[in-house]
Amino acid sequence: MTWDVFNIMGIAAFAISGAIVAMEEKYDILGALVLGFVTAFGGGIIRNLLIGLPVHMLWKQEALITTALIAILLAYVSPDRWINNYKKWIDFFDAIGLSAFSIQGALYAVQAHHPLIAVIAATVLTGIGGGIIRDVLAGRKPLVFRGEIYAIWAMVIGLLIGLKVVHQGWELYALFVAIVVLRTMSFYFGWHLPLRVLAEDKSQTTNIPAKG
């Protein structure tokens, strides 16, 4: 029940982020619907595909689909200043979604008796897969590869659940809260993963204005 609430908050955040990207790209309402849905459900679809669960399990989640639909349509008709307001909340809701979906993805992969590397991949892809497809459909480079620390928290979840360090009910809740806090701190303090830049690119950086 509690997880259902987290899932709904997460799906709403993911769907709205898709709709906002669609509006930024001047896509029509169809574009907002497609980008909203792939952001919300794309990660779960890729995960199911990779760990051997039926992809059409998706359609059983009627509450989540309805949530996504309402969230996208509301975002599409909201005044500009509301959208700027959403953006503040989205980061927090998104942290809840990342944490809830990643824990769910890790549990599915463990139940399917996959090796640790598959558990970690399934966990990370559940968390970041939707955003990657959203950015590709918007003609952008995926933000998750260049933004603040995000996927590393999904990796931590995959590692702890994959190694069975965490597997009971209250442990999962504690992990959930810890990851929401850590993810929120990452964007609040602007934490980044180590970044390797090739020599040619360094020179480019000084000559060419940053793009896209």
Place this chain on the structure above:
Amino acid sequence: MTWDVFNIMGIAAFAISGAIVAMEEKYDILGALVLGFVTAFGGGIIRNLLIGLPVHMLWKQEALITTALIAILLAYVSPDRWINNYKKWIDFFDAIGLSAFSIQGALYAVQAHHPLIAVIAATVLTGIGGGIIRDVLAGRKPLVFRGEIYAIWAMVIGLLIGLKVVHQGWELYALFVAIVVLRTMSFYFGWHLPLRVLAEDKSQTTNIPAKG
């Protein structure tokens, strides 16, 4: 039998549109083959994946695969002015393909006993999925999110078949003709879906020349 003819016209139109995009991007003959095939069959592949049909059903459609192959190779060797000629016909053939494939997608989803939202999604993706992959592989923003009304007709098909308003033989033919006419009217009269533009983007529009 009649549907086979519609399918062949639609597949040819989708395949040629992929080949033309490949030529516009200066891709080689391999690029034309890949883009032609994904445009023609990509929508059906995504639909099968999402509603739980085996993706390799694709290979049973030998007549359609042969049609696509011939259409792509013909397009690739046609003189420039023939290609400009094709472009006029493609919109009409494409309307036939959209209508025929969407009806087929809706019927598959209904047979698989999926909820209405899944029927609509399957219908729309059968119609627009191939063009989206084509545009992504060409490094473009998907045209369907910004062009004239297109996917809405697939939605109408999904809704009418999903709600079983239309399910008999002659009703399907009438729906097919109606959607071909409506789609043709959309591009003839330049009908667009409502478009929401964010404030920041409005200012950009005045400063930066339209691209892509």
Place this chain on the structure above:
Amino acid sequence: MTWDVFNIMGIAAFAISGAIVAMEEKYDILGALVLGFVTAFGGGIIRNLLIGLPVHMLWKQEALITTALIAILLAYVSPDRWINNYKKWIDFFDAIGLSAFSIQGALYAVQAHHPLIAVIAATVLTGIGGGIIRDVLAGRKPLVFRGEIYAIWAMVIGLLIGLKVVHQGWELYALFVAIVVLRTMSFYFGWHLPLRVLAEDKSQTTNIPAKG
């Protein structure tokens, strides 16, 4: 056993090429891991999907996954001049990967009793699918559609194995060596596929500086 060695060399080459593209795009270590993995395993995933093999077979290949992981991390911490050094070797290792993976893809498709066109498509996609996803995730137009002859060698493998011209052990080795040599010659001598350019694009080429 021998094929295992070829597969490991090929996976390492594909994974390193993904990591290098990620560094060129200024992606963080997560981006390098994702791009490295999709380059190495994306082709096999698409092939399995299209010919009806379970996608999660992927996780059984533990030696290859470990190889990819080590190769990506090594590439990410190597000094610039080592990376330039890798680039020379990568083309050769990549030819080994293309040849080994394509032969494997063709054999899988033949075992699944698919028609010739499916065997050829499975073979080509095993060879080029990973690189296409890599380029899309890097925001680039897929190199394989514009570079030197590459996929045609996979097509040759698909044709010869699909028509059962080649099916015994030593014949497969001979085909493997021939394709490695031919692929190496293609990039050494700069062989290209025939390229059709539309009239409008020719005029653009003279006015607009080359991009992307």
